Structures are given as structure tokens and as C-alpha cells.
Amino acid sequence: MTSFFFLLSGCMECCLKCLGGIPYPSLIATILLYAGVALFCGCGHEALSGTVTILQNYFEVIRGPGDGLDVFTIIDIIKYVIYGIASAFFVYGILLMVEGFFTSGAIKDLYGDFKITTCGRCVSAWFIMLTYIFMLAWLGVTAFTSLPVFMYFNIWTICQNTTVLEGASLCLDPRQFGVVPIGEEKTVCAGSEKFYKMCESNELDMTFHLFVCALAGAGAAVIAMGNNNQGVALFK
Template identity: 50%
Template structure:
């Protein structure tokens, strides 16, 4: 029989080996986490949620403002109402697509990062793996360019609402004295091209314009468009991070595949 001290020493050695093995396993797992893709996924989900949620409500508020104040004839803004309704359905599609796309990109990040870290060495030399990575690189570049356009487009209503708000601030200014001077300050919404030039009244002046700026519809729509524009900007940043991460992973996989081919001969 072994002495008690030797038995205790062997148990301590086994426990230390188990701790060491568990620590190495944790380090190995942490090394396979695609932190860039993880950050980009969170930013992408947040940006798309802000853009779609706030944009949908802001569009509905914009239609209400136009119908109540700038275009009392339904036929004048019928086409605009249909376009906005179509845009709201597009927003539903964008939200669903990017929810799925973000999950797929995160999974692809885990796949390629594990291959780059040589945690799953059999994957890094397969043509299928490199083809999938290359496809995501191309698709992410295309979506990034598309979202730059979305970001620019979302800034248009912000600019329009800001002009209306700044005009109301001029009306409220103490420097603007007299009823005649106030009534000469106008906003013509027809110049933005969202309603036709024959729309009535199309132009609002003076105290009537100030009343529009004090309504909840205007206040909410203005700030929701700002948040939607910020969400589009966050999505663009997320896609830029995706671009860098997927391009780097693809380049490393390509390099390692050539390295493996050379070592076989």
C-alpha cells in the first residue's frame, strides 16, 4: 500500500492537471470567439431595429401631417400614401432579412475564426469553406454600399423637418415683430417634391406654421427620423466592421490553404 502522503500528492497532481486542462480548454474556446463579428452583430441589430422601428412610426406621422395641413385633397397625396405604405412593408422585410443575416454572419465568423485559429484544422483547406467566406465578403460589400444609400436617403426627411422647425423658431424669435412680418414667413412643402405643385394649400405661413411645429405629430416624427438616421449610420458602421472581419478571415484562409498545399509536396 502507498503511503498517505504519496496518495495525497498524486491526487493533488491529478487535480492540478484537471484545472490546467479546463483552463486550456477555456482559453481555446475564447480564442475561437469572433469578437469583431460579435460587436458588428450587436451594432447591426441595434441599428436596424432603430431604423425600422422609428422609421415606420415617423412615416405614419408624416402622412398625418401632410393630410391635415399641407394637402387637404386626398387625390393630391394618393401616390405619396401608396409609396409610404410600400416603404413600410419594405421596412418589415429589411428587419427580417438583417435579423437572419446577422445571425448567419456571426455563425460564419465563428467558423472562419476557428479555422484561422486552427481549432478545426480540417476546415481551413476546403474549397467549400473558402467559397462560403468569399461569398459573404462580396455580399457584405454590396449591402454596405446599399446602406450608404439608405443612410443618405434617411437624412432627407431630417433635413426637411429641420427646415420647418428652424422656420418656426424664426417666427417665435423676439426679433420678428408684427403680424405682417410673421405671416410673410412660410414653408412650401411642394419644393421637396413629395406632393405635386397643384396640391392645396401646399404652403403654410405664420401662426399656422407655428401651430404645426407645436403638434405631437411633428415633434415625434422629427425626432424619430433623427433616431432612424442614426440607426442607419450604426448599421453602416456594423457592415464596415463585417467587411474588415470577413475580408481578413478570407485572406488568412486563402493563405493557409496555399501553405498546406505547399507542405504536401
């Protein structure tokens, strides 16, 4: 019985030592980073698909012939960029977590400060610098994502106030946003059948809220990268 208690005590001590070596700020920031990037990529991809549906069904915008650069080609390019972002940040999040673990204070106490070489410090500084660069890039992504949120918010607000706008000659023109060339008129005006169908459809409401979720995910990724750098610095 005594040996069992000694064994249990040794296991608990080992577990506590392992738990003490986990860089919790870096762990939380990595989880938040994954959640933010996943929210941005998943919701952004579906919101772009919803945008294509709205343009085709209600504004009657068609895909241009050949390999011309139209709005649908741009949306396809952005989707492929989202695939790349998801893959890159999956790997980058693992690297940040590993770097945060090996620079934690518990690892230094276990192996001693003399084990931390100049090369290790340079690698750590490089990760911090790279994370700040990515954070600035994600600030740009967040600002870019706010544009469709603002556009859809205006459309969604107009649809929610259709009774107030009864008799008003208010039209939605995709040419204002560069979606279609200036020479093509694809307007949808309040009071028309297409306008009411678009407002009553699930595509508009779903696409708007998906863009809002994508914006929230981009903001969460920015916060996660900032906290990850602070967590690594705190544990050094």
C-alpha cells in the same frame, strides 16, 4: 480535493478555449448591425406614421380615392420595405456571425488549415462580396434618409424662430417636395393658426428626432458591415 482542482482547471481551460474561438470583431460588428438596423426600421416606421399625421392634421392632405399612387401609398410601400429589411437582416446577421466563427483563426488552429476547402473559401469570399454590395446599398439608404432630416430640420428651425419671423410672409408648401400635385395648394404660412399649432405639437418635434435616429441607425449599419468584413479578413 485534488480531483476537484483538476476538474476546475479542466473546466477553466475548456472555457478559455471556447472564448478564444469567438471572433470578437465579427461579434461586435453583428451586434452593431442589429442595433443599427433595429434603430433605422423602428424609428423610420414611427417617423413615417408621424409624417402622415402632420400631413393630415396641418396641411389637410387627404388620401386619394382608389388605388392611385399618392404620398400615403408611397409611405405604406416604404413601411412594407422596412418590414422586409428587418426580416432579411435578422437572418443575414446570423449567417455573417456563423461565417465569421468558422473562419476564425482559433478554428483553423483546432482543425488545421488542410480542413479549409476551396468551397469554403468561395463561400467566405461570396459573403464578403455580398456584404460590400449591401454596404453600398445602405450608403444609398443613408443618403435617402438624410433628405427628410434636412426637410424637417428646416421646418423645425423655422418653428424655433417664430418670434424672429414675426410679420414675415414665409410659407411651407408641400408641392416643393412632390408631396401633393402642383394643382393643389396646401400651404401653411408663418403667423397662421395652423402654423402655430404644428410648431407647438409633439408630432413635429418627435418626427424630426425619429428621422435623425433612423439616419444614425443607417450609418451604424454601414459601419457594422464594413467592420464585419474587416473582422473576417483579420481572422483568416
